[in-house]
Amino acid sequence: MTALLEVSGVTVSFDGFRAINNLTFAIQAAELRAIIGPNGAGKSTFMDIVTGKTRPDSGSVTFGEKSLSLLKLSEAKIARAGIGRKFQRPTVFEDQTVHENLTLALKAARSPWAVLAWRKTAQDEDRIQALAAQVGLGDSLDRKAGILSHGQKQWLEIAMLLAQEPRLLLVDEPAAGMTLAEREKTTELLVDIARTRAVVVVEHDMEFVRRLNCKVTVLHEGAVLAEGSLDHVTKNQAVIDVYLGRG
């Protein structure tokens, strides 16, 4: 079985500083993976590379069965190829309603002409209702996203990602700023999503990672330091030295 996403030998430098150093990483089509690592380990840069925001100096990034190279594609094309990204801070369109936000994200042709001709079908409406209900925003469809609480915005963004129907989801610190109950719900959501697609979660919070109960990749200085279950990597001496040892 080949991997859905394969990153191999990728290196990126910013002004001489090697943010990513010969990084190799692969994820299967239906897998939940957590990436942890201290600040500056290259977690965000890794996401930037996969989503096309940053171009690596060397290495290759391929996606899907046809091993599509992502290095030459624009952000929009990568997104259309099936990679969704959730930022650390909730980024929803605050001047638009929850319904409009979800409509924007709904999988459909993305060209200006196609969007001009787009008409909402009953199916689309059902899908929007279902997604909103799934993240607990069923009653808030007509409210502007800007007045939602922080946690609700995070969920709206997750629902938008689902609406895109990506094959790979990159999620940056989904639990940041959430209450305990919200965290539990987010965990359930992510585990559930990972049954049908690949999910990569970048997280600082060890408790949250433990709840995800999945394979963990530890990044350090732009390279993979260790990989395996959380218990396995936390016993790794190198990991303890660079990450956990700092308390």
Add this chain to the structure above:
Amino acid sequence: MTLLQPRHRSALIFIACLAVFTIAVTIAAHFGLVSTSFVKTLGKTLCLCLAALAMDLIWGYAGILSLGHMAFFALGGYMIGMWLMYARTEEIVVASLLNGGLPATPEEISQGIATQIFGVVGASDLPAIWSFAYSLPLQLALVVAVPGLLALVFGWLAFRSRVTGVYLSILTQAMTLALALYLFQNDSGLRGNNGLSGLQNLPGVTASQDAVSLWFFWASAAALAVAYLTLHAIVSGKFGSVIRAIRDDEARVRFLGYSVEGYKLFVFTLTAVICALAGALYYPQAGIINPAELAPIASIYLAVWVAIGGRGRLYGAVIGAAIVSLLSSWFTGGRVPSIPLGFATINWVDWWLVLLGLTFVCVTLFAPKGIGGLFDRFAGVLTPDRKGAPLGPDDGSLMEQEAQK
């Protein structure tokens, strides 16, 4: 009835108001209550409202502060002006050659036209860009094609390089200035600083200017109505949602899979074409067009109108353009009495610009919703309480006070 949904209410009210206004002016003109020149002023104002609609789409909805759209407006005017001037001159030349007794040859006619039109800049040949001026359909096609292509090429270069915010505004100012300077040259082929004149005389039409001014008034009103309904349909649908999203946070839109540059280019070109059509209706009413019409200040006025009317709402742009441009022609018409202050006299022809500038600053500072905000107040629509935070990270994003709760 989908048309009766609340979100379509503003469009219905607008069309009703426009219809009532058009009928009222027509009746008043019929009974001689308004002068022909005033009908022309009103018709021209409607064209400016149309340009403001386009400005609102690109700035208010897509967040791109283009300060060059009046260049497209003027180009549209030039394109229709070429046909008007050519065809009108042809009539005169043919008539005068007939007096000579013998029927004129096509060469004599075209030579006569060229001398008539270009004698003023010391040339006697028709430049190549006048090749299609003999044909109304071809020249009408150029009204759309020339500004459209210019916008397409300019926009492609600018957006592809991801030029945004104030840099893009400066670039568009440079574009309109460069175009104006080019047209000022006598060998630009459009009569240099003389521009094109006599555009109010329609070739082959013997009706009086009273009638012609009304025709153009109706055409302008119809164009405004059609454009308003079309743009309303566009902005209230998913397309509008996409461009508002681009205004507030374009990086996020990219990660949703939309080609932000493609959308910007689409909107830029569409609005350029709307401006060009507005210009093609405006200049036959104005009667004359010259390169001064492409001055950078003209496009800045356009932005000021939309800001005063309230950006991000179509009726706001129309109201802003109508009120400010009518006030402007009233103040600069020299009929407003000066105010003697003893030590100085406020002469409104000079001081109008100061007043306009102050109004603009005050609107920006104290009433960012502009005149459109008054309607929100009547309708009880509040602004969200965001502790001063704008609705997105981008330069053009909606500010807290501009938003509706």
